[in-house]
Amino acid sequence: MSATSEKVQTRRAPEPEILEEKRSRTERYTVFTFVFVPLLAVAAAVPFAWGWGLTWLDIAIGAVFYLIGGLGITVGYHRLFTHGSFRANRPLKIALAVAGSLAIEGGVIKWVADHRRHHKYSDHEGDPHSPWRFGDDWRSVAKGMFYAHMGWLFLDEQKTSPKRFAPDLLKDKDLVRIDRYFWVFVLASLLVPPVIGGLVTMSWWGAFTAFFWASLVRIAVLHHVTWSVNSICHTIGEENFAVRDRSRNVWWLAIPSFGESWHNLHHADPTCxxxxxxKGQIDISARIIWVFEKLGWATKVRWPDPERLAAKRVAA
Structure with missing residues (x-):
């Protein structure tokens, strides 16, 4: 449903304030069901496993790999390769492509093609993962949330063409090679944590717990955080900048997503x-890019333009 048609329906509704309140509650319940319930189940398992099935070593290994894979997605796959927010020297470019591959969210070329397609058709027909694909009533929102969160990975009828949406990446020999050997990085992401855990503890049990927590759980949490930007950040949150879609800012996802949940500004100014x-909006990925720039590894960084932002600002 387009933004225009939504406005028309809102004008015709007899009690728009009541309908908006009901829709808001439905959205919150849907978000809780699809995102928080599984995470709460994992959290509940922690105290039962602590000391025998979960250790500080498992947490440390998982945290390091979460940082590497997560920043590889946000700084590399997203801000560098998809939107060209900065230019990276060759070693940094390769390192970010490899780091993003360790997140196991797909090869860099397909990921970029899907995301560029998302921006081209955001929350309109053609968007690969809009939560508003099926409509605005509570059943449609529930179905759309699941679809935007992860269902589109299996059910998307229209496959994204890399030749159309990522022709520049197809011309980059380094990225083509990394994309071709994506399976190698999948194995590394799964197997290196248990190898470290096993060698540090000198036990098979240490390897097993590291595999469960630092490989499987870590990957699952990172995936859900990334998918939440597709689902939650297009369903609830604040609109600080004018956009043609329903992208919103969700503050409580900012740290685990490394700043990606400030999604409303991103759609207002995608290359930023x-x-x-x-003020107060923590963006870890932007700080990492700033460090790369200071080191001379990143150049032509597209930092925010105050005048451009002011023109897009929504009145409070």
Whole structure:
């Protein structure tokens, strides 16, 4: 449903304030069901496993790999390769492509093609993962949330063409090679944590717990955080900048997503290297890019333009 048609329906509704309140509650319940319930189940398992099935070593290994894979997605796959928010020298470019591959969210070329397609058709027909694909009533929202969160990975009828949406990446020999050997990085992401855990503890049990927590659980959490930007950040949150879709800012996802949940600004200014541009909006990925720039590894960084942001700002 387009933004225009939504406005028309809102005008015709007899009690728009009541309908909006009901829709808001439905959205929150849907978000809780699809995202928080599984995460709460994992959290509940922690105290039962602590000391025998979960150790500080497992947490440390998982945290390191979460940082590497997560920043590889946000700084590399997203801000560098998809939107060209900055230019990276060859070693940094390769390192970010490899780091993003360790997140096991797909090869860099397909990921970029899907995301560029998302921006071209955001929340309109053609968007590969809009939560508003099926409509605005509660059943449609529930179905759309699941589809945007992860269902589109299996059910998307229209496959994204890399030749159309990522022709520049197809011309980059380094990225083509990394994309071709994506399976190698999948194995590394799964197997290196248990190898470390096993060698440090000198036990098979240490390898097993590291595999469960630092490989499987870590990958699952990172995937859900990334998918939440597709689902939650297009369903609830604040609109600080004018956009043609339903992208919103969700503050409580900012840290685990490394700043990606400041999604409203991102859709208002997609090539901007910083998404959290307002006071108090923590954007870890932007800070990492800033460090790369200071080291001379990143150049031509597209930092926020105050005049451009002011023109897009929504009145409070």
């Amino acid at each position: 290297a910083r998404h959290g541009v307002l």
